[in-house]
Amino acid sequence: MMPARTRGSGCYRGRMGSTPATRTSYHHGALRQALVDGAREILAERGHDQFSLNEVARRVGVSTSAPYRHFRSRDELLAAVAEQGYEVLHQCLERAATATADAGERLLCMGGAYVRFAQDHPDLFVTMFRGQPGLGPVGHESFDVLLSAVVEAQRCAVIPTAPSAELMARSVWATVHGLAVLSLRQPHERFGLDEPAEDLAARTLSALLGL
Amino acid sequence: MMPARTRGSGCYRGRMGSTPATRTSYHHGALRQALVDGAREILAERGHDQFSLNEVARRVGVSTSAPYRHFRSRDELLAAVAEQGYEVLHQCLERAATATADAGERLLCMGGAYVRFAQDHPDLFVTMFRGQPGLGPVGHESFDVLLSAVVEAQRCAVIPTAPSAELMARSVWATVHGLAVLSLRQPHERFGLDEPAEDLAARTLSALLGL
Protein backbone atom coordinates (compact mmCIF):
# COMPACT_ATOMS: atom_id res chain seq x y z
CA MET A 1 0.00 0.00 0.00
CA MET A 2 0.92 3.61 -0.35
CA PRO A 3 2.45 4.12 -3.76
CA ALA A 4 5.50 5.85 -2.33
CA ARG A 5 8.44 3.83 -3.43
CA THR A 6 10.84 6.15 -5.10
CA ARG A 7 12.89 3.14 -6.14
CA GLY A 8 15.03 1.93 -3.31
CA SER A 9 17.36 4.62 -2.27
CA GLY A 10 15.90 7.91 -1.21
CA CYS A 11 12.37 6.97 -0.29
CA TYR A 12 13.11 7.83 3.29
CA ARG A 13 11.29 10.91 4.42
CA GLY A 14 12.00 11.12 8.12
CA ARG A 15 13.20 14.30 9.70
CA MET A 16 16.88 15.02 10.17
CA GLY A 17 16.31 15.86 13.81
CA SER A 18 16.45 13.48 16.70
CA THR A 19 12.77 12.57 16.89
CA PRO A 20 11.99 9.00 15.87
CA ALA A 21 11.65 9.27 12.14
CA THR A 22 8.43 8.23 10.47
CA ARG A 23 8.65 6.05 7.47
CA THR A 24 6.08 5.66 4.78
CA SER A 25 7.19 2.40 3.25
CA TYR A 26 8.17 -0.87 4.81
CA HIS A 27 11.71 -0.61 3.57
CA HIS A 28 13.78 2.29 4.67
CA GLY A 29 15.74 2.72 1.50
CA ALA A 30 19.00 4.07 2.79
CA LEU A 31 19.22 2.52 6.19
CA ARG A 32 22.91 1.84 6.21
CA GLN A 33 23.96 5.43 5.79
CA ALA A 34 21.16 6.60 8.06
CA LEU A 35 22.56 4.36 10.78
CA VAL A 36 26.03 5.76 10.34
CA ASP A 37 24.64 9.29 10.51
CA GLY A 38 22.53 8.51 13.54
CA ALA A 39 25.52 6.94 15.24
CA ARG A 40 27.54 10.07 14.61
CA GLU A 41 24.78 12.21 16.07
CA ILE A 42 24.69 10.20 19.26
CA LEU A 43 28.45 10.03 19.51
CA ALA A 44 28.62 13.79 19.18
CA GLU A 45 25.86 14.37 21.71
CA ARG A 46 26.52 11.84 24.40
CA GLY A 47 29.95 10.42 23.73
CA HIS A 48 31.09 6.87 23.30
CA ASP A 49 30.25 5.62 26.73
CA GLN A 50 26.58 6.38 26.31
CA PHE A 51 26.45 5.05 22.80
CA SER A 52 23.76 2.48 22.18
CA LEU A 53 22.90 0.64 19.03
CA ASN A 54 19.29 0.42 20.12
CA GLU A 55 19.11 4.15 20.41
CA VAL A 56 20.50 4.60 16.94
CA ALA A 57 17.79 2.31 15.63
CA ARG A 58 15.07 4.15 17.53
CA ARG A 59 16.31 7.49 16.33
CA VAL A 60 16.39 6.35 12.75
CA GLY A 61 12.90 4.98 13.21
CA VAL A 62 13.54 1.33 12.74
CA SER A 63 13.37 -1.77 14.91
CA THR A 64 16.33 -2.61 17.07
CA SER A 65 17.18 -5.64 15.02
CA ALA A 66 17.15 -3.92 11.67
CA PRO A 67 20.74 -2.69 11.92
CA TYR A 68 21.88 -6.30 11.84
CA ARG A 69 20.88 -6.50 8.22
CA HIS A 70 23.65 -4.02 7.49
CA PHE A 71 26.21 -4.54 10.23
CA ARG A 72 27.20 -7.77 11.87
CA SER A 73 27.56 -6.07 15.21
CA ARG A 74 27.52 -2.82 16.99
CA ASP A 75 31.29 -2.62 16.65
CA GLU A 76 31.01 -2.99 12.92
CA LEU A 77 28.79 0.08 12.78
CA LEU A 78 31.37 1.98 14.78
CA ALA A 79 34.03 0.72 12.40
CA ALA A 80 31.99 2.17 9.54
CA VAL A 81 31.91 5.50 11.35
CA ALA A 82 35.66 5.30 11.78
CA GLU A 83 36.13 4.50 8.14
CA GLN A 84 34.10 7.53 7.20
CA GLY A 85 36.33 9.48 9.52
CA TYR A 86 39.43 8.35 7.69
CA GLU A 87 37.88 9.47 4.44
CA VAL A 88 37.10 12.92 5.77
CA LEU A 89 40.55 13.20 7.29
CA HIS A 90 42.07 12.19 4.01
CA GLN A 91 40.21 14.94 2.23
CA CYS A 92 41.26 17.49 4.84
CA LEU A 93 44.90 16.52 4.49
CA GLU A 94 44.82 16.61 0.73
CA ARG A 95 43.19 20.00 0.74
CA ALA A 96 45.87 21.26 3.09
CA ALA A 97 48.58 19.67 1.00
CA THR A 98 47.52 21.52 -2.12
CA ALA A 99 46.95 24.82 -0.35
CA THR A 100 50.48 26.06 -0.66
CA ALA A 101 53.43 25.53 -2.96
CA ASP A 102 56.08 25.81 -0.28
CA ALA A 103 57.09 22.35 0.87
CA GLY A 104 57.81 23.41 4.43
CA GLU A 105 54.70 25.44 4.91
CA ARG A 106 52.74 22.58 3.45
CA LEU A 107 53.73 20.39 6.36
CA LEU A 108 52.61 23.02 8.81
CA CYS A 109 49.28 23.34 7.04
CA MET A 110 48.77 19.62 7.18
CA GLY A 111 49.52 19.54 10.87
CA GLY A 112 47.03 22.31 11.43
CA ALA A 113 44.47 20.50 9.33
CA TYR A 114 44.91 17.41 11.45
CA VAL A 115 44.16 19.10 14.75
CA ARG A 116 41.38 21.13 13.19
CA PHE A 117 39.84 17.92 11.93
CA ALA A 118 39.93 16.52 15.45
CA GLN A 119 38.23 19.61 16.83
CA ASP A 120 35.66 19.89 14.09
CA HIS A 121 34.73 16.20 14.17
CA PRO A 122 35.46 14.85 17.62
CA ASP A 123 32.92 12.08 17.10
CA LEU A 124 34.87 10.80 14.11
CA PHE A 125 38.27 11.39 15.60
CA VAL A 126 37.57 9.59 18.84
CA THR A 127 35.92 6.71 17.06
CA MET A 128 38.85 6.25 14.73
CA PHE A 129 41.28 5.85 17.56
CA ARG A 130 39.16 3.98 20.03
CA GLY A 131 38.41 0.74 18.30
CA GLN A 132 40.78 -2.01 17.48
CA PRO A 133 44.32 -1.01 16.57
CA GLY A 134 45.41 -0.65 13.02
CA LEU A 135 44.64 1.87 10.32
CA GLY A 136 42.04 0.95 7.77
CA PRO A 137 43.15 1.11 4.14
CA VAL A 138 42.00 4.71 3.99
CA GLY A 139 44.11 5.43 7.06
CA HIS A 140 47.12 4.33 5.11
CA GLU A 141 46.17 6.63 2.28
CA SER A 142 46.08 9.50 4.75
CA PHE A 143 49.49 8.58 5.99
CA ASP A 144 50.76 8.43 2.43
CA VAL A 145 49.69 11.99 1.83
CA LEU A 146 51.76 13.07 4.79
CA LEU A 147 54.66 10.87 3.80
CA SER A 148 54.75 12.36 0.32
CA ALA A 149 54.87 15.83 1.77
CA VAL A 150 57.80 14.86 3.95
CA VAL A 151 59.64 13.31 1.02
CA GLU A 152 59.06 16.42 -1.01
CA ALA A 153 60.24 18.68 1.80
CA GLN A 154 63.38 16.63 2.16
CA ARG A 155 63.97 16.81 -1.58
CA CYS A 156 63.68 20.60 -1.43
CA ALA A 157 66.02 20.49 1.54
CA VAL A 158 63.74 22.65 3.67
CA ILE A 159 63.87 20.05 6.42
CA PRO A 160 66.74 17.83 7.50
CA THR A 161 67.21 14.59 5.62
CA ALA A 162 68.70 12.93 8.64
CA PRO A 163 66.12 10.38 9.72
CA SER A 164 64.39 8.58 6.91
CA ALA A 165 61.23 10.13 5.55
CA GLU A 166 59.15 7.38 7.07
CA LEU A 167 60.57 7.91 10.51
CA MET A 168 60.15 11.61 10.20
CA ALA A 169 56.59 11.26 8.98
CA ARG A 170 55.89 9.06 11.93
CA SER A 171 57.27 11.68 14.28
CA VAL A 172 55.16 14.35 12.66
CA TRP A 173 52.04 12.25 12.82
CA ALA A 174 52.64 11.39 16.44
CA THR A 175 53.20 15.00 17.35
CA VAL A 176 50.09 16.36 15.73
CA HIS A 177 48.13 13.40 17.00
CA GLY A 178 49.20 14.14 20.53
CA LEU A 179 48.30 17.77 20.10
CA ALA A 180 44.90 16.81 18.77
CA VAL A 181 44.18 14.39 21.59
CA LEU A 182 45.23 16.76 24.32
CA SER A 183 43.45 19.71 22.80
CA LEU A 184 40.26 17.66 22.88
CA ARG A 185 40.77 16.59 26.45
CA GLN A 186 42.06 19.62 28.28
CA PRO A 187 40.45 22.43 26.36
CA HIS A 188 42.37 25.10 28.15
CA GLU A 189 42.81 23.57 31.47
CA ARG A 190 45.79 24.96 33.19
CA PHE A 191 46.79 27.17 30.28
CA GLY A 192 44.64 30.24 30.34
CA LEU A 193 46.25 30.94 27.01
CA ASP A 194 43.83 29.91 24.37
CA GLU A 195 46.18 29.68 21.50
CA PRO A 196 44.27 28.00 18.71
CA ALA A 197 45.39 24.41 18.51
CA GLU A 198 46.38 24.87 14.89
CA ASP A 199 48.80 27.61 15.82
CA LEU A 200 50.23 25.42 18.50
CA ALA A 201 50.60 22.70 15.90
CA ALA A 202 52.40 25.00 13.52
CA ARG A 203 54.75 26.19 16.23
CA THR A 204 55.49 22.71 17.48
CA LEU A 205 56.05 21.36 14.00
CA SER A 206 58.32 24.27 13.12
CA ALA A 207 60.52 23.42 16.05
CA LEU A 208 60.38 19.72 15.34
CA LEU A 209 61.35 20.12 11.70
CA GLY A 210 63.80 22.96 12.18
CA LEU A 211 61.80 25.28 9.98
CA MET B 1 31.80 -18.14 63.67
CA MET B 2 35.14 -19.02 62.20
CA PRO B 3 37.77 -17.20 64.19
CA ALA B 4 39.45 -15.91 61.06
CA ARG B 5 39.17 -12.19 61.26
CA THR B 6 42.59 -10.80 61.06
CA ARG B 7 41.17 -7.42 61.86
CA GLY B 8 39.66 -5.88 58.79
CA SER B 9 42.26 -5.44 56.19
CA GLY B 10 44.16 -8.46 55.02
CA CYS B 11 41.77 -11.25 55.92
CA TYR B 12 41.20 -11.88 52.25
CA ARG B 13 42.73 -15.12 51.15
CA GLY B 14 41.58 -15.51 47.59
CA ARG B 15 43.97 -16.48 44.87
CA MET B 16 45.61 -13.92 42.64
CA GLY B 17 44.49 -15.77 39.55
CA SER B 18 41.27 -15.35 37.66
CA THR B 19 39.21 -18.04 39.37
CA PRO B 20 36.43 -16.71 41.59
CA ALA B 21 38.17 -16.09 44.88
CA THR B 22 36.92 -17.83 47.99
CA ARG B 23 36.46 -15.79 51.07
CA THR B 24 36.47 -17.05 54.61
CA SER B 25 34.69 -14.18 56.33
CA TYR B 26 31.59 -12.24 55.47
CA HIS B 27 33.50 -9.06 54.95
CA HIS B 28 36.17 -8.96 52.34
CA GLY B 29 38.51 -6.64 54.11
CA ALA B 30 40.17 -4.90 51.22
CA LEU B 31 37.50 -4.93 48.61
CA ARG B 32 38.12 -1.51 47.21
CA GLN B 33 41.68 -2.19 46.18
CA ALA B 34 40.79 -5.71 45.10
CA LEU B 35 38.23 -4.25 42.73
CA VAL B 36 40.73 -1.86 41.26
CA ASP B 37 43.19 -4.71 40.79
CA GLY B 38 40.55 -6.95 39.28
CA ALA B 39 39.50 -4.18 36.94
CA ARG B 40 43.07 -3.77 35.81
CA GLU B 41 43.35 -7.48 35.16
CA ILE B 42 40.28 -7.50 32.97
CA LEU B 43 41.28 -4.33 31.19
CA ALA B 44 44.65 -5.84 30.43
CA GLU B 45 43.16 -9.13 29.26
CA ARG B 46 40.12 -8.12 27.31
CA GLY B 47 40.32 -4.40 26.80
CA HIS B 48 37.89 -1.66 27.60
CA ASP B 49 35.12 -2.73 25.32
CA GLN B 50 34.73 -6.06 27.05
CA PHE B 51 35.06 -4.58 30.49
CA SER B 52 32.24 -5.47 32.85
CA LEU B 53 31.76 -4.46 36.43
CA ASN B 54 29.91 -7.69 37.10
CA GLU B 55 32.87 -9.68 35.93
CA VAL B 56 35.17 -7.78 38.23
CA ALA B 57 32.89 -8.62 41.12
CA ARG B 58 32.74 -12.28 40.15
CA ARG B 59 36.46 -12.49 39.77
CA VAL B 60 37.05 -10.91 43.13
CA GLY B 61 34.55 -13.35 44.59
CA VAL B 62 31.87 -10.97 45.68
CA SER B 63 28.29 -10.27 44.69
CA THR B 64 27.65 -8.02 41.72
CA SER B 65 26.24 -5.29 43.90
CA ALA B 66 29.06 -5.20 46.42
CA PRO B 67 31.18 -2.81 44.34
CA TYR B 68 28.53 -0.15 44.83
CA ARG B 69 29.53 0.10 48.47
CA HIS B 70 32.85 1.48 47.29
CA PHE B 71 32.11 3.13 43.97
CA ARG B 72 29.03 5.01 42.98
CA SER B 73 29.17 3.63 39.49
CA ARG B 74 31.16 1.58 37.11
CA ASP B 75 32.73 4.76 35.76
CA GLU B 76 33.91 5.70 39.20
CA LEU B 77 35.81 2.45 39.46
CA LEU B 78 37.42 3.18 36.14
CA ALA B 79 38.26 6.64 37.41
CA ALA B 80 39.99 5.04 40.36
CA VAL B 81 42.01 2.92 37.96
CA ALA B 82 42.92 6.06 36.06
CA GLU B 83 43.92 7.80 39.25
CA GLN B 84 46.19 4.93 40.13
CA GLY B 85 47.62 5.26 36.65
CA TYR B 86 48.46 8.89 37.23
CA GLU B 87 50.24 7.94 40.41
CA VAL B 88 52.34 5.32 38.69
CA LEU B 89 53.10 7.68 35.84
CA HIS B 90 54.12 10.31 38.30
CA GLN B 91 56.57 7.94 39.92
CA CYS B 92 57.99 6.92 36.55
CA LEU B 93 58.52 10.54 35.57
CA GLU B 94 60.14 11.44 38.85
CA ARG B 95 62.46 8.48 38.64
CA ALA B 96 63.44 9.51 35.13
CA ALA B 97 63.85 13.11 36.23
CA THR B 98 66.37 12.20 38.90
CA ALA B 99 68.24 9.70 36.75
CA THR B 100 70.58 12.21 35.19
CA ALA B 101 72.06 15.54 36.11
CA ASP B 102 72.08 16.93 32.59
CA ALA B 103 69.01 19.09 32.07
CA GLY B 104 68.67 18.26 28.42
CA GLU B 105 69.16 14.55 28.76
CA ARG B 106 66.67 14.62 31.60
CA LEU B 107 63.93 15.70 29.24
CA LEU B 108 64.76 12.87 26.88
CA CYS B 109 64.66 10.39 29.74
CA MET B 110 61.29 11.65 30.80
CA GLY B 111 59.93 11.33 27.31
CA GLY B 112 61.22 7.81 27.14
CA ALA B 113 59.71 7.03 30.51
CA TYR B 114 56.35 8.29 29.28
CA VAL B 115 56.16 5.97 26.30
CA ARG B 116 57.60 3.11 28.28
CA PHE B 117 54.90 3.63 30.86
CA ALA B 118 52.28 3.41 28.15
CA GLN B 119 53.74 0.18 26.85
CA ASP B 120 54.26 -1.38 30.25
CA HIS B 121 50.81 -0.48 31.54
CA PRO B 122 48.48 -0.14 28.59
CA ASP B 123 45.52 -0.85 30.84
CA LEU B 124 46.32 2.18 32.95
CA PHE B 125 47.33 4.38 30.06
CA VAL B 126 44.23 3.75 28.01
CA THR B 127 41.98 4.20 31.02
CA MET B 128 43.55 7.50 31.93
CA PHE B 129 42.82 8.97 28.55
CA ARG B 130 39.52 7.38 27.80
CA GLY B 131 37.26 8.71 30.47
CA GLN B 132 36.03 12.19 30.95
CA PRO B 133 38.44 14.96 30.00
CA GLY B 134 40.61 16.66 32.52
CA LEU B 135 43.61 15.58 34.49
CA GLY B 136 43.06 14.48 38.05
CA PRO B 137 45.05 16.32 40.71
CA VAL B 138 47.77 13.72 40.35
CA GLY B 139 47.79 14.33 36.63
CA HIS B 140 48.68 17.93 37.34
CA GLU B 141 51.51 16.80 39.58
CA SER B 142 52.87 14.73 36.73
CA PHE B 143 52.70 17.71 34.44
CA ASP B 144 54.48 19.79 37.04
CA VAL B 145 57.39 17.39 37.07
CA LEU B 146 57.75 17.85 33.34
CA LEU B 147 57.27 21.57 33.57
CA SER B 148 60.00 21.90 36.17
CA ALA B 149 62.38 20.00 33.94
CA VAL B 150 61.63 22.34 31.07
CA VAL B 151 62.14 25.37 33.26
CA GLU B 152 65.43 24.01 34.45
CA ALA B 153 66.58 23.20 30.93
CA GLN B 154 65.72 26.70 29.83
CA ARG B 155 67.63 28.12 32.78
CA CYS B 156 70.66 26.07 31.79
CA ALA B 157 70.12 27.29 28.24
CA VAL B 158 70.30 23.81 26.78
CA ILE B 159 67.00 24.39 25.02
CA PRO B 160 65.62 27.55 23.48
CA THR B 161 63.82 29.96 25.76
CA ALA B 162 61.65 31.21 22.96
CA PRO B 163 58.19 29.92 23.78
CA SER B 164 57.26 30.02 27.41
CA ALA B 165 58.08 27.00 29.50
CA GLU B 166 54.42 26.12 29.79
CA LEU B 167 53.88 26.17 26.07
CA MET B 168 57.02 24.17 25.53
CA ALA B 169 56.06 21.64 28.16
CA ARG B 170 52.72 21.30 26.50
CA SER B 171 54.41 20.62 23.17
CA VAL B 172 56.65 18.03 24.75
CA TRP B 173 53.78 16.33 26.49
CA ALA B 174 51.73 16.27 23.33
CA THR B 175 54.59 14.83 21.34
CA VAL B 176 55.39 11.98 23.67
CA HIS B 177 51.70 11.36 24.19
CA GLY B 178 51.20 10.98 20.48
CA LEU B 179 54.15 8.65 20.26
CA ALA B 180 52.77 6.58 23.10
CA VAL B 181 49.31 6.35 21.59
CA LEU B 182 50.50 5.40 18.16
CA SER B 183 53.04 2.94 19.46
CA LEU B 184 50.23 1.18 21.27
CA ARG B 185 48.00 1.18 18.24
CA GLN B 186 50.19 0.34 15.30
CA PRO B 187 52.79 -1.83 16.92
CA HIS B 188 54.98 -1.88 13.89
CA GLU B 189 52.47 -1.68 11.22
CA ARG B 190 53.88 -0.20 8.11
CA PHE B 191 57.29 0.41 9.61
CA GLY B 192 59.19 -2.84 9.61
CA LEU B 193 61.70 -0.92 11.65
CA ASP B 194 61.11 -1.84 15.22
CA GLU B 195 62.94 0.99 16.81
CA PRO B 196 62.06 0.89 20.50
CA ALA B 197 59.48 3.54 21.15
CA GLU B 198 61.71 5.14 23.74
CA ASP B 199 64.44 5.66 21.20
CA LEU B 200 61.92 7.17 18.84
CA ALA B 201 60.85 9.43 21.66
CA ALA B 202 64.41 10.53 22.36
CA ARG B 203 65.04 11.22 18.71
CA THR B 204 61.83 13.13 18.24
CA LEU B 205 62.32 15.18 21.37
CA SER B 206 65.90 15.97 20.42
CA ALA B 207 64.68 17.43 17.18
CA LEU B 208 61.82 19.25 18.83
CA LEU B 209 64.01 20.83 21.46
CA GLY B 210 67.02 21.44 19.30
CA LEU B 211 69.25 19.25 21.44
Add this chain to the structure above:
DNA sequence: GCAGGAATGTTAGAAGCATTCACATTGTCG
Protein backbone atom coordinates in the same frame (compact mmCIF):
# COMPACT_ATOMS: atom_id res chain seq x y z
C1' DG C 1 31.26 -6.31 77.96
C1' DC C 2 27.71 -4.94 75.40
C1' DA C 3 24.10 -2.29 72.87
C1' DG C 4 23.44 -0.06 68.84
C1' DG C 5 24.74 2.36 64.80
C1' DA C 6 27.96 2.53 60.78
C1' DA C 7 30.18 -0.32 57.25
C1' DT C 8 30.03 -3.68 54.26
C1' DG C 9 28.10 -7.62 51.87
C1' DT C 10 23.91 -10.36 49.90
C1' DT C 11 19.66 -11.45 47.34
C1' DA C 12 16.07 -10.07 44.28
C1' DG C 13 14.64 -7.36 40.81
C1' DA C 14 13.96 -3.36 37.36
C1' DA C 15 15.40 -1.43 33.17
C1' DG C 16 18.30 -1.37 29.18
C1' DC C 17 21.41 -3.39 25.79
C1' DA C 18 23.34 -6.67 22.08
C1' DT C 19 22.19 -10.35 19.59
C1' DT C 20 19.44 -14.06 17.36
C1' DC C 21 15.55 -16.39 15.23
C1' DA C 22 11.32 -17.04 12.98
C1' DC C 23 8.42 -14.48 10.25
C1' DA C 24 6.53 -10.50 7.19
C1' DT C 25 7.02 -7.38 3.40
C1' DT C 26 9.00 -5.66 -0.65
C1' DG C 27 12.22 -5.22 -4.77
C1' DT C 28 13.88 -7.71 -8.73
C1' DC C 29 14.75 -10.77 -12.30
C1' DG C 30 13.73 -14.63 -15.13
Add this chain to the structure above:
DNA sequence: CGACAATGTGAATGCTTCTAACATTCCTGC
Protein backbone atom coordinates in the same frame (compact mmCIF):
# COMPACT_ATOMS: atom_id res chain seq x y z
C1' DC D 1 3.57 -13.31 -12.77
C1' DG D 2 6.15 -15.95 -9.62
C1' DA D 3 10.05 -17.21 -6.99
C1' DC D 4 13.98 -15.60 -4.55
C1' DA D 5 16.92 -12.31 -2.34
C1' DA D 6 17.00 -8.39 0.40
C1' DT D 7 15.35 -5.89 4.10
C1' DG D 8 12.52 -4.94 8.18
C1' DT D 9 9.68 -6.70 12.49
C1' DG D 10 8.55 -8.93 17.07
C1' DA D 11 9.68 -11.72 20.50
C1' DA D 12 12.99 -13.98 23.29
C1' DT D 13 17.68 -14.79 25.59
C1' DG D 14 21.22 -13.65 28.41
C1' DC D 15 24.01 -10.27 29.41
C1' DT D 16 24.71 -5.62 31.71
C1' DT D 17 24.27 -1.48 35.31
C1' DC D 18 22.15 -0.06 39.14
C1' DT D 19 18.63 0.11 43.24
C1' DA D 20 16.30 -1.47 47.37
C1' DA D 21 15.55 -4.23 51.28
C1' DC D 22 17.82 -7.17 54.20
C1' DA D 23 21.96 -9.66 56.74
C1' DT D 24 26.34 -9.70 58.95
C1' DT D 25 30.17 -7.73 61.05
C1' DC D 26 32.96 -3.91 62.96
C1' DC D 27 33.47 -0.45 66.26
C1' DT D 28 32.46 2.93 69.60
C1' DG D 29 30.33 4.93 73.79
C1' DC D 30 28.59 3.63 77.77
